[in-house]
Amino acid sequence: MDRQTLLSIAKSIRASAKSIRAQISPIHPKGYPFVGGFALASLIFFWIWTPLGWIGTLLTIWCALFFRNPARVTPVRGGLVVSPADGRVSMITPVVPPAELELGELPMVRISIFMSVFNCHVNRSPVAGKIERIVYRPGKFINADLDKASEDNERNGLVISTPNNGLVGVVQIAGLVARRIVTFVHDGQTIETGERFGLIRFGSRCDVYLPEGTPLLVSEGQTAIAGETVLADFQLGESGRTFRSN
Numbered sequence: 231m232d233r234q235t236l237l238s239i240a241k242s243i244r245a246s247a248k249s250i251r252a253q254i255s256p257i258h259p260k261g262y263p264f265v266g267g268f269a270l271a272s273l274i275f276f277w278i279w280t281p282l283g284w285i286g287t288l289l290t291i292w293c294a295l296f297f298r299n300p301a302r303v304t305p306v307r308g309g310l311v312v313s314p315a316d317g318r319v320s321m322i323t324p325v326v327p328p329a330e331l332e333l334g335e336l337p338m339v340r341i342s343i344f345m346s347v348f349n350c351h352v353n354r355s356p357v358a359g360k361i362e363r364i365v366y367r368p369g370k371f372i373n374a375d376l377d378k379a380s381e382d383n384e385r386n387g388l389v390i391s392t393p394n395n396g397l398v399g400v401v402q403i404a405g406l407v408a409r410r411i412v413t414f415v416h417d418g419q420t421i422e423t424g425e426r427f428g429l430i431r432f433g434s435r436c437d438v439y440l441p442e443g444t445p446l447l448v449s450e451g452q453t454a455i456a457g458e459t460v461l462a463d464f465q466l467g468e469s470g471r472t473f474r475s476n
Contacts, residue, residue: 261297
């Protein structure tokens with residue numbers, strides 16, 4: 231095989247590797263210890279009993295997918311509210327926000343997004359603005375899909391002051407399996423719409439609190455993509471939208 235052929239093969243391999251890397255989401259650094267732990271356990275399982283090793287391998291792949299950290303294309307325009315999480319819009323309801331957020335005693339619109347253990351769990355800011363406060367509250371670990379999880383479960387809340395639309399709350403809620411909420415930001419920090427601000431390990435929920443009367447662009451049951459799906463638009467000229475199931 232001549233040198234030119236070898237160079238052509240090498241070039242083709244590099245192009246294929248680049249294409250594969252482009253299709254695979256990177257793992258968030260916070261997930262490396264977990265993925266490494268699963269991988270090590272798999273090696274030990276192979277030594278004990280081969281079928282256990284294959285089970286461990288599948289769990290390692292699942293763990294890597296859980297901590298995936300894909301790039302997202304966030305719409306850029308003032309007034310947009312995007313989803314803070316991947317998952318299903320499980321509830322849209324007017325409620326009084328948690329007291330620790332200090333958002334007042336009047337009802338706000340709460341959009342709840344439930345994340346299963348198969349969703350990406352990196353959370354993104356729903357709006358652009360300044361983080362006025364971050365409040366952590368310990369609690370229970372009941373099913374995050376239940377309404378009472380907003381009050382009873384361990385949670386971490388951010389209050390973001392937007393330039394023209396007042397205060398917006400976003401709350402990370404631990405779920406039945408989740409045992410750790412991680413936040414990357416701090417009080418007083420300026421954050422952009424769609425910017426990563428934290429993650430929740432192994433199944434959970436995110437709530438967004440918006441002023442009453444905010445025109446909504448999603449419905450219960452819809453699938454949301456963090457940083458991309460527009461939940462609401464403060465500048466929308468119409469009163470809102472209606473939806474149907476097909």
